[in-house]
């Protein structure tokens with residue numbers, strides 16, 4: 001049986017998902033964590049107007065000399081407008097209040113002596129300020145129309161603050177794809193249950209939901225179904241009514257009850273663009289993809305480590321692209337101790353970073369079995385070993401895939 005190359009299936013998944021990418025216009029207050037699809041520009045200069053950095057007095061610097069009393073002609077508060085400052089006078093001013101036209105410096109209240117504060121007061125200062133002292137100039141942060149956030153930026157709190165300050169009410173962002181997860185297996189029980197004979201705890205939906213969410217997706221539903229006829233189809237019908245993508249696990253190999261493959265590999269049942277088969281990859285050999293009701297369905301194998309590896313290697317970057325996120329950067333590494341690898345399929349071994357200057361060094365964690373999920377939890381990377389390589393030695397550089405943190 002000829003096995004499909006990993007890169008070919010990766011590309012097929014990317015092509016299947018590409019059309020669901022979409023841009024939304026969204027309130028800045030709802031945009032945390034989303035990725036901008038266009039550049040956002042400031043609708044106003046920042047600061048919006050010349051304003052005071054201190055509570056104190058706005059003056060013309062040239063009018064100030066030690067011991068000279070200036071009449072205080074107005075008191076300007078943040079949120080109010082200021083009258084122009086006549087020559088030889090001072091304005092009381094608060095932090096953030098507009099600097100009156102004609103004033104060119106602010107003297108903090110601590111360096112002033114106001115006599116009879118209020119109507120008809122005067123103020124003296126210890127020294128002449130420099131022109132511009134404690135005045136926050138309009139546009140000194142950003143000019144109106146200047147780029148405030150570049151396209152392709154994952155919006156962090158600092159970006160949201162800057163956008164709001166610059167009067168940007170809404171931004172264009174890549175929509176997070178709605179992902180539904182369906183895992184299959186009559187043996188699966190929730191972690192809260194006491195296990196009956198033959199049952200195991202269900203883990204793939206938990207891992208897949210976290211993986212999808214950390215790569216730009218919004219997980220809209222999670223379902224666990226048995227292997228009986230009809231159950232999977234019912235859930236799939238439901239999921240494809242609301243989701244942009246469905247991820248499934250299990251039911252794709254060669255057994256007598258393979259609900260996912262049985263339904264989706266059979267084009268007479270309604271699936272389109274269907275491909276089910278084996279990849280030249282381990283773990284993650286049996287795979288499938290199709291459309292159901294027009295919605296992309298990516299079918300991963302059931303073994304828990306196969307699910308992790310398949311997602312990281314095949315699905316992760318395609319999902320990120322839909323959400324406007326860049327692909328995760330690949331690296332190269334050296335394994336610390338000699339390791340053997342079976343020929344014929346690309347192997348993805350679990351590994352853990354073990355230091356190294358420049359090229360990271362990685363120790364292999366556990367064996368290759370795709371059921372070893374507890375051991376896999378100790379890994380933080382995958383090490384890719386080419387199908388032609390059977391002996392990995394510490395002098396060889398091989399591709400490293402960081403696992404989702």
Ligand SMILES: Nc1nc2c(c(=O)[nH]1)N[C@H]1C(S)=C(S)[C@@H](COP(=O)(O)OP(=O)(O)OC[C@H]3O[C@@H](n4cnc5c(N)ncnc54)[C@H](O)[C@@H]3O)O[C@H]1N2
Pocket residue numbers: 183184185187188200201202203204205249250251252253254255258284285286300301302303304306370
């Ligand atoms: N005759 C053959 N048998 C198998 C082949 C093959 O090529 N020929 N491939 C093997 C490989 S490799 C894999 S991987 C599995 C994939 O099988 P399925 O995708 O059909 O998955 P299941 O049979 O449903 O489950 C496999 C394994 O994983 C456990 N599992 C399933 N779902 C979950 C879950 N949500 N949480 C935790 N554990 C789960 C399940 O109990 C099985 O032990 O097929 C091999 N067989």
Ligand code: MOO
Pocket residue numbers: 281282283284285286301303306369370371
């Ligand atoms: O290819 Mo399966 O995913 O090893 O166990």
